[in-house]
Amino acid sequence: MRKGQYTFVTGFLFIPVALYLVFVIWPYVQTFGYSLTDWKGQSQTFSFVGLDNYVALLEDDVFLGAVWHNILFLVFIPVITILLALFLAFMVNAGGGGRAGGVSGVTGSKFYKVVYFFPQVLSLAILAVLFGAVYRSDTGGMLNGLLLKLGLIEADRPIEWLNEPDFVLWALMAVVVWHGVGFYLVLFSAAMQSIPRDIYEAALIDGAGRAQSFFRITLPLLWDSVQTAWVYLGIVAMDMFVLVSTMTSGDYGGGPDHHSEVMSTVMMRNFLYFGRSGYACAMGVVMLLLTLIVSVVTLRATRRERLEF
Amino acid sequence: MGSTSAPKNDGLGRRDLIKRSAALGLISVPTMSFLSACASSGGDSGGNDAPKGEKTKDNPFGVAKGGKIDVVVFKGGYGDEYAKAWEASFNKKWGVTATHTGTQEITGKLQPRFNAGNPPDIVDNSGAQKIKIDVLYKNDQLLDLAEVLDAPSVDDPSKKVRDTLIPGTLDPGLQEGKVVALNYIYTVWGLWYSGKLFKEKGWTEPKTWDEFLAICKEATAQGIGGLAHQGKYPYYINVAIMDLIAKTGGLEAMKAIDNLDPRAFVGSDAAKQAVEAIYEVVEKGYLMPGTNGLEHTESQTRWNQYKAAFITCGSWLENEQIKQTPADFDMRFMPMPLLPGSKMPYEAIRAGSGEPFIIPSKAKNLAEAKEFMRMMLSKEWSTLFAKEANSLTILADGVDPSVKLRPGTQSTVEASKKAGPNTFRYLYTEWYSEMDTELQNASNELMAKRIQPAEWLKRAQAAVDKAAKDPASKKNRRD
Numbered sequence: 001m002r003k004g005q006y007t008f009v010t011g012f013l014f015i016p017v018a019l020y021l022v023f024v025i026w027p028y029v030q031t032f033g034y035s036l037t038d039w040k041g042q043s044q045t046f047s048f049v050g051l052d053n054y055v056a057l058l059e060d061d062v063f064l065g066a067v068w069h070n071i072l073f074l075v076f077i078p079v080i081t082i083l084l085a086l087f088l089a090f091m092v093n094a095g096g097g098g099r100a101g102g103v104s105g106v107t108g109s110k111f112y113k114v115v116y117f118f119p120q121v122l123s124l125a126i127l128a129v130l131f132g133a134v135y136r137s138d139t140g141g142m143l144n145g146l147l148l149k150l151g152l153i154e155a156d157r158p159i160e161w162l163n164e165p166d167f168v169l170w171a172l173m174a175v176v177v178w179h180g181v182g183f184y185l186v187l188f189s190a191a192m193q194s195i196p197r198d199i200y201e202a203a204l205i206d207g208a209g210r211a212q213s214f215f216r217i218t219l220p221l222l223w224d225s226v227q228t229a230w231v232y233l234g235i236v237a238m239d240m241f242v243l244v245s246t247m248t249s250g251d252y253g254g255g256p257d258h259h260s261e262v263m264s265t266v267m268m269r270n271f272l273y274f275g276r277s278g279y280a281c282a283m284g285v286v287m288l289l290l291t292l293i294v295s296v297v298t299l300r301a302t303r304r305e306r307l308e309f
Numbered sequence: 310m311g312s313t314s315a316p317k318n319d320g321l322g323r324r325d326l327i328k329r330s331a332a333l334g335l336i337s338v339p340t341m342s343f344l345s346a347c348a349s350s351g352g353d354s355g356g357n358d359a360p361k362g363e364k365t366k367d368n369p370f371g372v373a374k375g376g377k378i379d380v381v382v383f384k385g386g387y388g389d390e391y392a393k394a395w396e397a398s399f400n401k402k403w404g405v406t407a408t409h410t411g412t413q414e415i416t417g418k419l420q421p422r423f424n425a426g427n428p429p430d431i432v433d434n435s436g437a438q439k440i441k442i443d444v445l446y447k448n449d450q451l452l453d454l455a456e457v458l459d460a461p462s463v464d465d466p467s468k469k470v471r472d473t474l475i476p477g478t479l480d481p482g483l484q485e486g487k488v489v490a491l492n493y494i495y496t497v498w499g500l501w502y503s504g505k506l507f508k509e510k511g512w513t514e515p516k517t518w519d520e521f522l523a524i525c526k527e528a529t530a531q532g533i534g535g536l537a538h539q540g541k542y543p544y545y546i547n548v549a550i551m552d553l554i555a556k557t558g559g560l561e562a563m564k565a566i567d568n569l570d571p572r573a574f575v576g577s578d579a580a581k582q583a584v585e586a587i588y589e590v591v592e593k594g595y596l597m598p599g600t601n602g603l604e605h606t607e608s609q610t611r612w613n614q615y616k617a618a619f620i621t622c623g624s625w626l627e628n629e630q631i632k633q634t635p636a637d638f639d640m641r642f643m644p645m646p647l648l649p650g651s652k653m654p655y656e657a658i659r660a661g662s663g664e665p666f667i668i669p670s671k672a673k674n675l676a677e678a679k680e681f682m683r684m685m686l687s688k689e690w691s692t693l694f695a696k697e698a699n700s701l702t703i704l705a706d707g708v709d710p711s712v713k714l715r716p717g718t719q720s721t722v723e724a725s726k727k728a729g730p731n732t733f734r735y736l737y738t739e740w741y742s743e744m745d746t747e748l749q750n751a752s753n754e755l756m757a758k759r760i761q762p763a764e765w766l767k768r769a770q771a772a773v774d775k776a777a778k779d780p781a782s783k784k785n786r787r788d
């Protein structure tokens with residue numbers, strides 16, 4: 001570059017970097033600072049307590065339980081969502097019968113693609129209301145009503161879905177999966193369409209069945225998209241705040257009796273309801289660390305050679 | 310066409326780099342929204358207490374014409390129409406224009422403002438998302454309301470404001486002996502039923518627990534639930550449990566809980582008897598099916614549809630359910646029925662004041678806020694409230710006789726007349742937020758039959774013992 005150009009470029013870079021520092025990095029630093037104090041959140045008076053908050057965190061059964069729930073979500077949400085989305089995407093793109101050289105979707109696949117995408121346009125707040133009605137604990141709820149019609153439950157003993165310690169996490173997970181599958185189906189579909197048809201045709205000529213062409217061709221060529229999906233869904237699993245806080249019982253959700261608690265709900269309750277804001281900031285810092293670890297691990301673990309065509 | 314592996318000796322490829330930084334960005338964005346909730350802005354700036362107008366007998370705080378006031382009202386069971394009516398009246402009298410905010414998200418809207426030292430002038434701090442009074446108080450954010458309470462009353466300047474109120478109604482606003490919150494609405498808590506349903510079935514108001522169980526049994530046999538409660542919010546069933554404890558063991562049993570006695574629950578016969586009585590309802594299947602998981606409005610609406618005989622609630626119920634209540638429902642309030650050997654009479658009720666109005670100590674328009682509160686305690690504004698919100702205020706005889714009350718509200722007036730001095734009121738809910746939450750969790754488990762009364766008592770005692778270690782417990786005591 002010619003002389004003077006560096007200053008020119010730096011000038012343009014300075015403002016975004018400064019904005020990034022002020023609005024992204026500074027809050028992190030500030031949060032870490034607060035996590036070392038006994039700040040109560042309603043005024044600017046507090047004193048320094050060192051690492052006390054972090055020590056207390058290690059003994060907080062509610063928070064540790066929440067971490068465990070987040071890990072459960074982290075294991076199940078991406079796996080279930082991606083598997084379902086992959087299966088459906090394969091069916092609508094390459095799962096069809098013999099027409100067009102055997103490389104087309106099942107009948108009506110264009111229609112399915114649109115329909116599957118519907119859940120994605122709903123906001124989480126609407127989902128919470130919607131599924132609140134599905135899981136409603138009396139026979140007015142959709143699930144209970146259905147089970148009643150089928151004669152599987154009695155009218156005076158409906159299942160209290162979100163008030164059952166054994167069901168509540170799965171009930172929440174079902175909502176997230178329902179919400180996510182359509183989006184990843186469309187994402188995977190797009191990626192599948194960029195796979196050249198002739199690969200499939202060649203495979204067909206060699207006598208490959210649906211399963212073989214999926215595992216030997218589709219999946220390896222889709223790996224980049226799957227990896228992205230995994231990271232995204234990992235973030236969803238680490239969060240879950242909106243659904244848990246609105247759908248389950250308790251202040252900021254987490255009920256019954258902490259069985260659906262996630263890190264963010266414990267944090268919000270301490271931050272705003274109990275006035276233990278410094279302690280909540282320590283939770284925030286732990287959440288950041290865990291999320292970073294998860295993302296690095298995910299990217300490393302799923303790294304592999306990429307194919308180009 | 311062909312496949313090549315990514316160049317390995319070049320370090321990070323361009324596409325790799327972009328992809329990874331994008332992924333990291335994605336991660337940091339959602340985490341950030343939580344973290345930045347922690348981040349605060351700005352420092353403290355002091356309130357402005359200098360009156361702009363001249364202080365006179367009619368204008369004790371020196372409100373100047375043409376001022377401003379920032380009013381934030383919880384828009385819940387009572388709506389916020391009453392506040393708009395007040396603001397109109399305030400403007401007419403003082404020429405003060407009000408900025409009105411009616412919201413359910415008190416914490417979300419106000420926490421940052423308190424923290425930044427820029428709070429509104431007067432707040433109705435209520436609902437599920439209220440900012441806990443104990444938390445605000447510990448942060449020096451609340452004005453001591455003594456000045457307002459000692460000012461001359463609007464209706465009768467020879468009297469102080471505090472002498473025109475129903476006795477005892479200031480208590481729940483106490484923190485360490487100072488009134489920092491004005492609990493404006495006179496509320497009674499207990500059981501509710503439909504006069505119409507009871508007449509149809511030939512039932513009468515049960516005075517003892519056995520009579521209560523008998524009605525529950527009959528109702529259940531006829532496909533109506535016995536007791537309904539607002540399962541998703543165990544606050545409501547705690548009203549029933551705690552009131553049974555107080556009525557059985559007398560004020561001593563109640564104070565033992567508020568004062569964090571080491572035998573408040575475990576070792577208290579009244580507590581044991583009361584919790585076992587509530588559990589009997591669960592065990593015998595007298596709960597309205599599904600009630601444990603319902604929202605408060607869902608549960609109350611089912612009750613309005615005659616799906617349950619009783620429901621536990623405070624006197625905001627009638628206004629909250631006004632649209633769902635059939636015209637001939639004939640809503641009725643009743644005290645908790647008695648267990649054998651109760652120390653308090655049947656008429657005794659939990660009564661007192663709810664809906665805490667606060668003036669932030671750093672409010673910009675303190676004179677206007679104080680005057681606003683003084684006018685809230687005038688007959689004119691109290692009547693406005695009764696008309697718009699179908700409830701009573703703490704002003705003694707505060708409703709103009711020309712206003713016709715709805716049946717539920719009317720029955721609460723009668724019940725509190727009968728109760729006379731036999732009213733009680735727990736304070737632990739205002740003093741110890743964490744203990745309250747733990748008691749609610751335990752009750753939720755009890756109602757779902759996942760724990761037994763003995764376990765409930767143990768958990769409740771553990772919550773009390775934990776609260777006793779809180780430094781605030783040394784200052785909050787009642788005799």
